[in-house]
Amino acid sequence: MSTNRVITVVQSEDDVIQELCDMIQITATNAIEKDDVFKIGLSGGSLTKFLTIGLQKITTDWSKWIVFFCDERVVPVESADSTYGIYKNSLIGVVPLDEDQFVKIDPHLPAEEAAKDYIQKMAVHFPPDCLPRFHLLLLGMGPDGHTCSLFPGHRICDETSVWVAPVTNAPKPPPSRITLTFPVVNNAECCIFAITGAGKAEIVKRVLKEDEQLPAGRVKPTDGVLHWILDSEAGAHIKDI
Numbered sequence: 346m347s348t349n350r351v352i353t354v355v356q357s358e359d360d361v362i363q364e365l366c367d368m369i370q371i372t373a374t375n376a377i378e379k380d381d382v383f384k385i386g387l388s389g390g391s392l393t394k395f396l397t398i399g400l401q402k403i404t405t406d407w408s409k410w411i412v413f414f415c416d417e418r419v420v421p422v423e424s425a426d427s428t429y430g431i432y433k434n435s436l437i438g439v440v441p442l443d444e445d446q447f448v449k450i451d452p453h454l455p456a457e458e459a460a461k462d463y464i465q466k467m468a469v470h471f472p473p474d475c476l477p478r479f480h481l482l483l484l485g486m487g488p489d490g491h492t493c494s495l496f497p498g499h500r501i502c503d504e505t506s507v508w509v510a511p512v513t514n515a516p517k518p519p520p521s522r523i524t525l526t527f528p529v530v531n532n533a534e535c536c537i538f539a540i541t542g543a544g545k546a547e548i549v550k551r552v553l554k555e556d557e558q559l560p561a562g563r564v565k566p567t568d569g570v571l572h573w574i575l576d577s578e579a580g581a582h583i584k585d586i
């Protein structure tokens with residue numbers, strides 16, 4: 346089954362941020378026109394920097410945004426490892442988003458409970474009897490091909506019975522996390538990978554060659570579009586795919 350995949354290679358990291366935020370603005374406008382709400386899922390890592398820089402420049406009805414996490418580290422919000430903590434400090438007060446527009450984990454719970462709790466919180470915004478369908482999921486990818494907190498060889502990559510799964514032994518610190526599972530990721534209307542740097546060129550090539558051993562290679566929206574936005578370094582081997 347071929348996915349509706351679009352690969353965009355631009356020159357620099359700044360160009361990736363511009364391309365990414367242009368796509369976010371368009372997707373948000375279409376979602377708000379269609380559903381009067383914009384349900385977006387954010388990831389951590391370098392994406393936090395891209396959005397901190399780029400989201401300030403977009404035009405959108407911020408009041409219609411509901412912001413979820415594709416994955417989150419189960420650490421206190423004050424911790425430097427908290428993805429929500431980073432977005433809270435870098436976006437709230439900078440763009441017109443309120444804290445209560447973020448659907449956050451309860452970091453005081455162990456990962457197993459935090460995952461169940463997050464499903465309950467998602468169920469407030471999605472019909473309970475079908476898979477949640479995000480308008481947009483923003484994804485990163487590690488040099489090992491992981492995305493969200495779906496790590497190579499980890500059993501939760503095959504998890505299909507829950508919307509959100511706990512991770513207690515993530516190879517990328519911190520070890521305790523929660524993550525959306527593939528059925529939810531692949532039910533999104535749109536997924537965007539924003540990837541930069543020479544360190545990712547080899548793994549990008551492998552993933553775009555559909556190496557399904559790699560979690561990022563299993564992101565294939567069943568009824569949606571998949572975008573890869575790459576800078577010239579991360580896209581160095583594009584011609585080989």
Ligand SMILES: O=C(O)[C@H](O)[C@@H](O)[C@H](O)[C@H](O)COP(=O)(O)O
Nearest residue numbers: 388389390391485486487492493
């Ligand atoms: O919380 C996390 O760790 C992320 O959600 C994770 O999936 C991230 O997107 C990748 O590890 C890429 O991170 P970098 O872009 O920083 O390489």
